Amino acid sequence: MITYTTHAMEILxxxxxxEAAIRAAVSDADALDVGMSWDGRNLGDGHAGVSLALFAATLSTGVDFDREAMAHLRSAVQLSTTAPFTSLGLFDGAAGLASAMAERSIVDERLLPSARRFHQVVVTQLGARTPPPEGGFADGSPYDVISGAAGQLLFLSAAPRAVSGPDDGAVASGLMDVLADLLQASTSVTEAFTVDRRYFMPGSTYEVLSTGDFVDLGTAHGVAGIALALASAAKRFxxxxxxxxxxxxVRDWLLDMAVPEPSGCLQWPRxxxxxxxxxxxxTGSACAWCFGSSGPAVALLRIAELLGDESSASGMRASIESNVEAFISTPTTDLSLCHGAAGMLVLHSVTSHGSTVPSTRWAANDELLVSRIMQSIDTDAPFGIVSAGLDGQPLHDPTFLMGAAGTLATLAGRTHDAQPIWHRYFTGAPNE
Incomplete structure (x- = not known):
């Protein structure tokens, strides 16, 4: 077991x-059909996310990975020129590449002009996009955090002032209207967010969890993500x-869906x-950024902060910490931002300020989460981490959202007083 986080970060x-090792891993995953996604261009599963992680490691470890980080960023930009983005999404499209450039430009002013230009290109394209087609939430992607309007709002809300432009507010207002209209057009929140079974991917979480249609309460594709993005954008703009x-x-509906614990903290089903x-x-609950109990609690925290309801905000911080502890009690070895320990470590950072969670309890949980990551790092694996692919096959995933890059960025982000910009995409904290 690796006991020092700096050493672990250096390995990852x-x-x-x-880059050659990543190309080989992608080729192997494709040949074995183990379910790894690699786009190359974007933040979630491309060079942009790997670049962001390497920049963070340079700042945290004192070891210079700057040249390699820039090489990954150039690869992402070059690929996006060869095969232009069709998505403007946060994790699967142009907004994610813009966010990686912005993150780097904060500490490297040489990149600032390019980051500003690309940010403005994305904002202009967002403003020119037609609203999602009528017909409701359907498969969710035009509206969700991964690909759609919610993620685009989080991108705008988190953008540093140094790169944001005069049109950001107007475009954010338009995106907020799109999401508000989705809700307003339905007689209930349940109706607004029901995913039509016809759109289920075989073997997807939706299909596994439901024999009918489904309402996802999570952050990545569900109600919590929509609420988080709206609250974040409303706070900034x-x-x-x-x-x-x-x-x-949405707040009232999410509270109605909650399952209270004896302690008074709240849990939610998937x-x-x-x-x-x-x-x-x-049936069942889950503790992860993408789905389950944690997302609704964070969304309700941001809504409470927006509305100035400190009592409710305090209750949500307690529920988030309770979810962190529930995750710690599970045997999972998933280290990813999306499904695993890295994502919970980011959400855990939300409760580090204020008096809701005693500092000794917070520090103990922080140590346990980091220890979970340290115990699961495999120095023999190509990227230091082994995930579970389809049918339980070992998966060597270098990506930001589902693999080693996200885990590295999370460990690196713990070493700074100021949270990284990308944390805001997961926690909804606007860059005010």
Missing amino acids: ATRLAD GARPVVTDQLRR GLEVHGSVTMRS
Whole structure:
């Protein structure tokens, strides 16, 4: 077991710096069909995310991975020129590449002009995009955090002042209206976010959890992500009354869906099964950034902060910490931002300020989360981490959202007083 986080970061960064090793891993994963996604251009599963992680490692370890980080960033830009983005999403499209450039430009002013230009290009394209097609949430992607309007709002809300431009507020307002209209057009929040079973991917979480249609309560593709993005954008840019009205509506609905613990903290199921007029909570709960209990708690925290409700905010911080402890009690070895320990470590950072969670309890949980990551690092693996692919096959995933780059960036982000910009995409904290 590796006991020193700096040593662990050096191992992960050294492996991720090798673009040839990444190409080989992608080729092997494709040949074995183990379910690894690699786009090359973007933040979630491309060179942009690896670049961001290597920049963070340079700042945290004192070991210079700057040249390799820039090589990955150039690869992402070159690939996006050869095969232009069709998505403007945060994790699968142009907004993610812009965010990686912005993150680096804060400490390297040489990149600032390029980061500003690319940010403005993305904002202009966002402003020119037509709204998602009518017909409701359907498969969710036009609206969600990974690909859609919610992620684009988080991108704008988190953008540093040094790169943001005069059109950001107007474009954010338009995106807020898109999400508010989605809610306003439905008679209930359940109706607004029901995912049509016809859109389920075989073997997807939706299909596994439900024999009917499904309402995802999580952050990546569900209700919590929409609410988080709206609250974050409203805090930074202000919002029309219809937006805050719909946020109150979602708040009340999420509280109705919660399952109280004896301690008073709240848990949520992964989602709701919808069978015609009958709605049931899906069985079991889960602790992860992408789905389950943690997302609704963080979204409700940001709504409470927006509305100035400190009592509710304090309760949500307690629920987030309770979810962290529930994760710690599970045997999972998943280290990813999306599904695993890295994501929970980022959410855990939300409760580090204020008096809700005693400092000794917070520090103990922080140590346990980091220890979980340290115990699972495999020095014999190509990128230091082994994930579970399809059918349980070992998966060597270098990516930001699902693999080693995200785990590296999370460990590196702990060493600075100021949280990285990218944390805000997961926690909804606006860059005010």
